[in-house]
Amino acid sequence: MKSIFRFSERPNFENPSLIVGWEQDSGKLSPKVIEYLNKKFKSKSFCEIEPMDFFSLAGVVIENDVAQFPEGKFYYSQRNDLVIFKGNEPRFERYRFLNAIADLAQSYCKIKELYTISATSSPIAHTSPRRISVVFNQHQIPESLRGYGLQDMNWQGPPAISSYLLWVAKNRGIPGVSLWPEIPFYLAAGEDFQAIKLTLSFLDKKFNLGLDLAELDENIRDQNIKIDQLREEDSEINKYIGMLESELPLSEAEQVELTMKVTELLEKKG
Amino acid sequence: MGIKLYKEPELNTPIMLCGWPGIGNIGISAIDSLRGALKAQEFGEIEPLDFFEPRKVVIERGLLKDLQFPSSKFYFQRIKNQDLIFFIGQEQPTEGRTRYAEGKKAYKIANLVLDVAEKFGCRRVYTSGAAVTQIHHTVKPRVWAVPNKQSLIKEIKEYENTIVMSEIDRRSSQGTITGLNGLLLGVARKRGLEAVCLMGEIPYYLQGAPWPYPRGSKSVLEVLTKILDVEVDLSQLDELARTVEENIEEFLESLYNAEAIPPQVRDEIEKLRYARPAEPGPITEEEQKKMMEHIDELFKEGGPQDEKHL
Numbered sequence: 254m255k256s257i258f259r260f261s262e263r264p265n266f267e268n269p270s271l272i273v274g275w276e277q278d279s280g281k282l283s284p285k286v287i288e289y290l291n292k293k294f295k296s297k298s299f300c301e302i303e304p305m306d307f308f309s310l311a312g313v314v315i316e317n318d319v320a321q322f323p324e325g326k327f328y329y330s331q332r333n334d335l336v337i338f339k340g341n342e343p344r345f346e347r348y349r350f351l352n353a354i355a356d357l358a359q360s361y362c363k364i365k366e367l368y369t370i371s372a373t374s375s376p377i378a379h380t381s382p383r384r385i386s387v388v389f390n391q392h393q394i395p396e397s398l399r400g401y402g403l404q405d406m407n408w409q410g411p412p413a414i415s416s417y418l419l420w421v422a423k424n425r426g427i428p429g430v431s432l433w434p435e436i437p438f439y440l441a442a443g444e445d446f447q448a449i450k451l452t453l454s455f456l457d458k459k460f461n462l463g464l465d466l467a468e469l470d471e472n473i474r475d476q477n478i479k480i481d482q483l484r485e486e487d488s489e490i491n492k493y494i495g496m497l498e499s500e501l502p503l504s505e506a507e508q509v510e511l512t513m514k515v516t517e518l519l520e521k522k523g
Numbered sequence: 524m525g526i527k528l529y530k531e532p533e534l535n536t537p538i539m540l541c542g543w544p545g546i547g548n549i550g551i552s553a554i555d556s557l558r559g560a561l562k563a564q565e566f567g568e569i570e571p572l573d574f575f576e577p578r579k580v581v582i583e584r585g586l587l588k589d590l591q592f593p594s595s596k597f598y599f600q601r602i603k604n605q606d607l608i609f610f611i612g613q614e615q616p617t618e619g620r621t622r623y624a625e626g627k628k629a630y631k632i633a634n635l636v637l638d639v640a641e642k643f644g645c646r647r648v649y650t651s652g653a654a655v656t657q658i659h660h661t662v663k664p665r666v667w668a669v670p671n672k673q674s675l676i677k678e679i680k681e682y683e684n685t686i687v688m689s690e691i692d693r694r695s696s697q698g699t700i701t702g703l704n705g706l707l708l709g710v711a712r713k714r715g716l717e718a719v720c721l722m723g724e725i726p727y728y729l730q731g732a733p734w735p736y737p738r739g740s741k742s743v744l745e746v747l748t749k750i751l752d753v754e755v756d757l758s759q760l761d762e763l764a765r766t767v768e769e770n771i772e773e774f775l776e777s778l779y780n781a782e783a784i785p786p787q788v789r790d791e792i793e794k795l796r797y798a799r800p801a802e803p804g805p806i807t808e809e810e811q812k813k814m815m816e817h818i819d820e821l822f823k824e825g826g827p828q829d830e831k832h833l
Binding site for chain 2: 408416419421
């Protein structure tokens with residue numbers, strides 16, 4: 254049977270941790286975190302999963318004027334204690350795709366643990382501090398996560414791809430953690446720099462990455478200024494955000510209006 | 524991955540009864556009601572990973588405790604001198620493209636079910652589904668029966684309230700059974716195993732509705748219990764049928780009052796209330812098309828919203 258892995262290099266690792274991010278995510282959190290890490294460490298792809306069995310290849314999707322193509326790539330850098338995987342969520346054969354990630358990570362990279370990154374949109378204001386909820390797949394893991402201000406998640410419902418991967422890892426005996434930074438729902442279509450920074454800040458501390466995250470402060474400041482201007486110009490929007498700041502619920506119509514106006518504002522160039 | 528049997532009961536040329544979800548859940552509801560009434564015992568399953576996506580994750584205080592998949596389970600029971608195997612599939616494997624099973628996964632799961640049938644020496648397999656037709660929801664549904672061997676036609680024609688394809692108006696002796704309730708018949712035929720699909724009628728204006736259609740299930744169950752010579756209490760199905768019928772009446776009335784569907788369509792539905800099942804349909808194909816355009820749209824509008832996944 255033909256292998257679904259295509260290696261371009263065969264780097265060596267020393268008991269690394271795997272960080273998994275997905276191409277599509279609320280507030281672009283997952284791809285931005287992975288892109289930041291890959292840029293910082295000048296990572297290179299060393300292996301990819303062949304897309305044929307997992308995606309519809311009946312054409313290409315165009316996003317932001319550019320033709321896209323589904324991918325699932327493993328990256329390495331001079332930090333041989335880290336492996337990064339970035340991929341699109343498979344459309345078909347999801348179990349086989351996730352099992353392939355875990356298989357390569359376990360058999361070839363000999364990872365000691367796995368972290369997934371996915372955002373969860375939340376009814377909070379953009380001025381509120383973000384929190385990271387956490388899910389782990391082994392009882393003893395919480396010990397190693399103490400002191401980072403993470404919140405244990407409670408949830409029963411449809412599983413996201415990260416939860417599915419965590420379950421696959423659990424069945425293979427790989428310790429796994431899913432990080433779920435929250436983002437204000439009205440930033441879901443754009444970028445939430447504050448949540449991106451918080452996530453990177455956690456990874457920085459956890460893995461001693463030596464990141465300088467000051468550049469993200471500028472993005473946060475710019476975004477907040479834009480939204481502040483919108484609040485000054487539009488009393489309804491100011492009211493809705495004020496309600497969220499006071500932890501009051503918004504109606505569905507109010508949520509839609511807030512999301513539309515903020516998304517439109519942030520999509521404007523300049 | 525494949526079949527997992529917890530025990531291997533000794534069964535004497537059993538009959539297998541299979542149900543998967545489909546239109547109005549007529550088939551699965553009939554088969555599962557019978558399984559429940561006869562208190563059949565679970566003895567195996569088809570492992571889900573090759574076929575299904577997980578339905579639910581359970582996370583408690585940060586710990587991922589469980590990931591739940593749709594089940595595909597085998598049960599057995601002995602009644603009088605007759606041994607039975609039930610197969611209940613909570614979902615049809617769809618490969619993300621269609622509502623009903625097709626392609627490799629469907630073929631594979633159908634073969635796994637029949638592997639169990641053959642392992643225990645089954646002499647016949649029954650599946651069940653829905654027959655979408657021109658009847659009113661207050662009319663007792665008939666059961667359309669499709670065997671996979673010509674030699675079974677004579678026997679089937681003796682079942683009460685049951686018709687074969689050639690007895691249905693304007694359809695001659697042809698048609699299609701979508702999904703696994705139909706595919707299993709074909710795969711059984713390929714293996715030389717007798718199989719029959721029993722389909723309870725459902726009004727075509729309800730085929731996209733998100734509710735079960737217990738009237739259709741009851742008609743199927745009546746036929747099955749006669750075939751198996753067993754008596755089961757159908758009062759729960761009767762009660763559910765009454766509730767669903769009330770809901771349908773209320774739903775249609777609200778649509779009429781809101782003028783969501785034109786008076787002409789209302790008249791067309793009402794025409795069906797007084798049609799005898801054996802008569803040629805009182806409405807034309809063109810009228811049917813017009814009705815479906817309105818009603819399917821209404822069901823779509825009320826369909827499930829995007830759910831949060833974590």
